[in-house]
Amino acid sequence: MPAGAAQAIMEDRGRTRRGDENEHCTIRGLVQVPTILRQGPYRFFFFSRETSEPPHIHVEAAENYAKFWLSPVSVAVSFGFKAHELRKIGKIVEENADLFRRAWDEYFKK
DSSP states (O other): OOTTHHHHHHHOOOEEEEOSTTOEEEEETTEEEEEEEEETTEEEEOOTTOTTSOSEEEEEETTEEEEEEETTEEEEEEESOOHHHHHHHHHHHHHTHHHHHHHHHHHHTO
16 A cells, blocks of 8 residues: 555545445545445445455544455554454454455456
8 A cells, every 4th residue: 555545545534425225335536435344333345446456355443444355364454453453353354255255246347
């Protein structure tokens, strides 16, 4: 992630809009940010222009941000989350990895 990108993510919370009946999406500039899951304080999403990287999921809660690879599930980057929170989020990612991968594949038509 480029220097300052995480800060930009935290500063640009975007505008939330409702798309199809079950789809929530945030608009950040010209990039859509589909929300795949909300669990507790965590929002799991991906950016619509991330086709050059392997499947992964972003998660944010308050001012904290992390990115997890889906196969195998592992932390790619994290800002603000404590170790115990990352373990908890990692378990959520593992439990929902199939959901995240299906959403990724459907969105990017793989």
